[in-house]
Amino acid sequence: MVAATYVKDIDASRAFYELLGFAEVSAGRAETSAWTYMQLGGLFVLLASTTPPLEIPRLPLLFYFFYADLDAVVAVLQAAGVQLTRTGHPPHALGGEVKVLDPDGNTVLLGQRERSASQASAAGDEGLLQFSLLKEAAAVVAARGGTSRACQVPGSNGGSCPRRADVKLADSLGDMAWVCLVHAEEILVTVPTAFIASQGDRGIAAFIATR
Ligand SMILES: [Zn+2]
Numbered sequence: 382m383v384a385a386t387y388v389k390d391i392d393a394s395r396a397f398y399e400l401l402g403f404a405e406v407s408a409g410r411a412e413t414s415a416w417t418y419m420q421l422g423g424l425f426v427l428l429a430s431t432t433p434p435l436e437i438p439r440l441p442l443l444f445y446f447f448y449a450d451l452d453a454v455v456a457v458l459q460a461a462g463v464q465l466t467r468t469g470h471p472p473h474a475l476g477g478e479v480k481v482l483d484p485d486g487n488t489v490l491l492g493q494r495e496r497s498a499s500q501a502s503a504a505g506d507e508g509l510l511q512f513s514l515l516k517e518a519a520a521v522v523a524a525r526g527g528t529s530r531a532c533q534v535p536g537s538n539g540g541s542c543p544r545r546a547d548v549k550l551a552d553s554l555g556d557m558a559w560v561c562l563v564h565a566e567e568i569l570v571t572v573p574t575a576f577i578a579s580q581g582d583r584g585i586a587a588f589i590a591t592r
Contacts, residue, residue: 383418385427386443386487389434391415393484398426400461401446401491402454421446441514441577443487451477451493470496472570488514515565518577519547532561534568551578 388394395405395417403419403426410416416429424446448454458465458481466480468490476493483489522528532542546559553574560568568575 383425383427384444385429387435387437388428388430388483389485391417391428391430394428394430395419397463397484398428400454400457400463401489402448402457437485438583439486439488441488441517441579443483443489445490445492447474447492447494449493450497451479451491454491455479471566490514514577515548515562515569519562522548528559530559532564533558534560534564549578550575552576 391410398419399405401421403421403424406418406420406425408415408417413432414429416427419426419428426444455465463481468478468480470477471492474492474494475496477496478490478492481489481491528546530546532544532546534542536542542561542564544561544563547562548565549557549559550565550568551557552572553576557578558568565577569577
Protein backbone atom coordinates (compact mmCIF):
# COMPACT_ATOMS: atom_id res chain seq x y z
CA MET A 382 0.00 0.00 0.00
CA VAL A 383 1.18 3.51 -0.74
CA ALA A 384 -0.36 6.29 1.34
CA ALA A 385 -0.85 9.41 -0.76
CA THR A 386 -1.54 12.90 0.47
CA TYR A 387 -1.75 16.33 -1.10
CA VAL A 388 0.49 19.05 0.30
CA LYS A 389 0.70 22.78 -0.35
CA ASP A 390 4.48 23.03 -0.72
CA ILE A 391 6.23 19.91 -2.02
CA ASP A 392 9.71 21.08 -0.98
CA ALA A 393 8.71 21.97 2.59
CA SER A 394 6.86 18.67 2.94
CA ARG A 395 9.77 16.64 1.53
CA ALA A 396 12.06 18.25 4.12
CA PHE A 397 9.56 17.40 6.90
CA TYR A 398 9.32 13.72 5.90
CA GLU A 399 13.11 13.54 5.64
CA LEU A 400 13.24 14.55 9.32
CA LEU A 401 10.88 11.63 10.02
CA GLY A 402 13.40 9.31 8.33
CA PHE A 403 11.91 9.08 4.85
CA ALA A 404 14.12 9.34 1.75
CA GLU A 405 12.98 10.33 -1.72
CA VAL A 406 12.84 7.38 -4.12
CA SER A 407 11.62 9.26 -7.18
CA ALA A 408 9.98 12.58 -8.01
CA GLY A 409 8.43 14.50 -10.83
CA ARG A 410 7.35 18.01 -11.62
CA ALA A 411 5.06 19.47 -14.28
CA GLU A 412 3.63 22.92 -14.87
CA THR A 413 0.70 22.52 -12.50
CA SER A 414 1.75 19.61 -10.29
CA ALA A 415 4.65 18.01 -8.48
CA TRP A 416 5.11 14.77 -6.59
CA THR A 417 7.68 12.91 -4.55
CA TYR A 418 7.64 9.21 -3.67
CA MET A 419 9.33 8.59 -0.34
CA GLN A 420 10.34 5.48 1.58
CA LEU A 421 11.12 4.59 5.18
CA GLY A 422 11.84 0.86 5.53
CA GLY A 423 8.69 -0.86 4.30
CA LEU A 424 6.61 2.34 4.37
CA PHE A 425 5.89 4.46 1.32
CA VAL A 426 4.23 7.85 1.08
CA LEU A 427 3.41 9.74 -2.08
CA LEU A 428 3.29 13.51 -1.61
CA ALA A 429 1.64 15.50 -4.37
CA SER A 430 0.99 19.19 -4.88
CA THR A 431 -0.99 21.13 -7.43
CA THR A 432 -0.84 24.72 -8.64
CA PRO A 433 -2.98 26.37 -7.44
CA PRO A 434 -2.96 24.26 -4.26
CA LEU A 435 -6.05 22.21 -3.34
CA GLU A 436 -8.05 23.63 -0.44
CA ILE A 437 -7.90 20.83 2.13
CA PRO A 438 -8.95 21.38 5.75
CA ARG A 439 -6.37 20.61 8.44
CA LEU A 440 -6.79 16.99 9.44
CA PRO A 441 -6.85 15.93 13.12
CA LEU A 442 -4.86 12.82 12.14
CA LEU A 443 -3.06 12.40 8.82
CA PHE A 444 -0.57 9.62 9.59
CA TYR A 445 0.45 7.53 12.58
CA PHE A 446 3.99 6.17 12.26
CA PHE A 447 5.49 3.62 14.65
CA TYR A 448 9.23 3.69 15.32
CA ALA A 449 11.50 1.18 17.03
CA ASP A 450 13.37 4.12 18.61
CA LEU A 451 11.07 7.10 19.12
CA ASP A 452 13.68 9.08 21.06
CA ALA A 453 16.00 9.05 18.02
CA VAL A 454 13.44 10.65 15.71
CA VAL A 455 12.41 13.09 18.46
CA ALA A 456 16.05 14.20 18.74
CA VAL A 457 16.18 14.85 14.97
CA LEU A 458 12.91 16.82 15.07
CA GLN A 459 14.04 18.89 18.06
CA ALA A 460 17.40 19.66 16.44
CA ALA A 461 15.45 20.99 13.43
CA GLY A 462 13.31 23.17 15.69
CA VAL A 463 10.06 21.26 15.08
CA GLN A 464 7.51 21.78 17.85
CA LEU A 465 6.32 18.53 19.31
CA THR A 466 3.97 17.49 22.07
CA ARG A 467 4.47 14.37 24.16
CA THR A 468 1.11 12.67 24.62
CA GLY A 469 2.22 10.04 27.11
CA HIS A 470 2.26 6.26 26.92
CA PRO A 471 -1.18 5.10 25.70
CA PRO A 472 -1.86 1.33 25.51
CA HIS A 473 -0.98 1.21 21.79
CA ALA A 474 2.33 3.06 22.32
CA LEU A 475 3.85 1.92 25.61
CA GLY A 476 7.23 3.26 24.49
CA GLY A 477 5.80 6.76 24.13
CA GLU A 478 3.91 8.92 21.68
CA VAL A 479 4.49 12.40 20.32
CA LYS A 480 2.37 14.68 18.19
CA VAL A 481 3.78 16.95 15.50
CA LEU A 482 2.14 19.15 12.88
CA ASP A 483 3.18 18.74 9.26
CA PRO A 484 3.92 21.91 7.22
CA ASP A 485 0.20 22.10 6.29
CA GLY A 486 -0.97 21.92 9.90
CA ASN A 487 -2.14 18.30 9.84
CA THR A 488 -1.49 16.19 12.91
CA VAL A 489 1.04 13.38 12.53
CA LEU A 490 1.46 11.02 15.48
CA LEU A 491 4.67 9.11 16.13
CA GLY A 492 4.68 6.19 18.50
CA GLN A 493 6.79 3.37 19.86
CA ARG A 494 4.78 0.20 20.49
CA GLU A 495 6.81 -1.27 23.34
CA ARG A 496 8.77 0.29 26.15
CA SER A 497 12.48 -0.30 25.61
CA ALA A 498 14.79 -1.50 28.39
CA SER A 499 16.55 1.86 28.59
CA GLN A 500 13.35 3.80 29.16
CA ALA A 501 12.48 4.74 32.72
CA SER A 502 9.31 3.23 34.09
CA ALA A 503 6.33 5.41 33.35
CA ALA A 504 4.60 4.50 36.60
CA GLY A 505 1.94 7.05 37.33
CA ASP A 506 0.76 7.15 33.73
CA GLU A 507 -2.05 4.75 34.56
CA GLY A 508 -5.41 6.36 34.83
CA LEU A 509 -4.37 9.48 33.01
CA LEU A 510 -6.18 10.36 29.84
CA GLN A 511 -3.48 10.58 27.26
CA PHE A 512 -5.35 10.22 24.03
CA SER A 513 -4.83 13.84 23.07
CA LEU A 514 -6.97 13.68 19.92
CA LEU A 515 -9.93 12.71 22.08
CA LYS A 516 -9.29 15.63 24.38
CA GLU A 517 -9.11 17.93 21.36
CA ALA A 518 -12.40 16.54 20.02
CA ALA A 519 -13.99 17.05 23.43
CA ALA A 520 -12.68 20.63 23.48
CA VAL A 521 -14.37 21.28 20.11
CA VAL A 522 -17.69 19.98 21.51
CA ALA A 523 -17.26 22.12 24.62
CA ALA A 524 -16.40 25.20 22.54
CA ARG A 525 -19.69 24.77 20.64
CA GLY A 526 -21.72 24.85 23.83
CA GLY A 527 -21.07 21.32 25.03
CA THR A 528 -23.70 18.64 25.43
CA SER A 529 -26.01 17.77 28.30
CA ARG A 530 -26.22 14.13 27.18
CA ALA A 531 -25.14 11.35 29.48
CA CYS A 532 -22.57 8.80 28.37
CA GLN A 533 -24.46 6.07 26.50
CA VAL A 534 -22.24 3.20 27.65
CA PRO A 535 -23.84 1.03 30.35
CA GLY A 536 -21.98 0.93 33.66
CA SER A 537 -20.59 -2.25 35.15
CA ASN A 538 -23.46 -2.56 37.65
CA GLY A 539 -26.07 -2.66 34.88
CA GLY A 540 -27.00 0.99 35.29
CA SER A 541 -25.74 3.72 33.01
CA CYS A 542 -22.34 5.40 33.10
CA PRO A 543 -22.60 8.31 35.56
CA ARG A 544 -20.41 10.63 33.49
CA ARG A 545 -21.58 13.23 31.02
CA ALA A 546 -20.80 12.63 27.35
CA ASP A 547 -17.79 14.50 25.95
CA VAL A 548 -17.43 13.25 22.37
CA LYS A 549 -19.40 11.50 19.67
CA LEU A 550 -17.91 8.30 18.24
CA ALA A 551 -19.03 6.55 15.08
CA ASP A 552 -18.10 3.34 13.28
CA SER A 553 -18.01 2.22 9.69
CA LEU A 554 -21.37 0.43 10.12
CA GLY A 555 -22.99 3.83 10.68
CA ASP A 556 -23.64 3.49 14.40
CA MET A 557 -22.96 6.46 16.66
CA ALA A 558 -22.78 7.05 20.39
CA TRP A 559 -22.15 9.99 22.69
CA VAL A 560 -19.68 8.82 25.30
CA CYS A 561 -17.47 10.09 28.11
CA LEU A 562 -13.70 10.35 27.58
CA VAL A 563 -12.97 7.22 29.61
CA HIS A 564 -15.30 5.08 27.52
CA ALA A 565 -14.22 6.81 24.30
CA GLU A 566 -10.62 5.79 24.91
CA GLU A 567 -11.70 2.20 25.68
CA ILE A 568 -13.86 2.02 22.52
CA LEU A 569 -11.16 3.47 20.23
CA VAL A 570 -8.62 0.96 21.50
CA THR A 571 -10.91 -2.11 21.36
CA VAL A 572 -13.23 -1.42 18.40
CA PRO A 573 -11.15 -1.30 15.19
CA THR A 574 -13.86 0.37 13.08
CA ALA A 575 -14.62 3.17 15.55
CA PHE A 576 -13.55 6.76 14.96
CA ILE A 577 -14.17 10.21 16.39
CA ALA A 578 -17.19 11.74 14.63
CA SER A 579 -16.37 15.25 13.46
CA GLN A 580 -18.61 18.01 14.75
CA GLY A 581 -18.06 20.02 11.57
CA ASP A 582 -20.97 20.85 9.26
CA ARG A 583 -19.35 19.53 6.07
CA GLY A 584 -20.94 16.10 6.18
CA ILE A 585 -22.13 13.74 3.45
CA ALA A 586 -25.59 15.38 3.54
CA ALA A 587 -24.01 18.77 2.72
CA PHE A 588 -22.09 17.16 -0.17
CA ILE A 589 -25.23 15.50 -1.57
CA ALA A 590 -27.20 18.73 -1.22
CA THR A 591 -24.80 20.48 -3.61
CA ARG A 592 -25.32 17.90 -6.37
ZN1 LIG B 1 -18.92 6.60 30.11
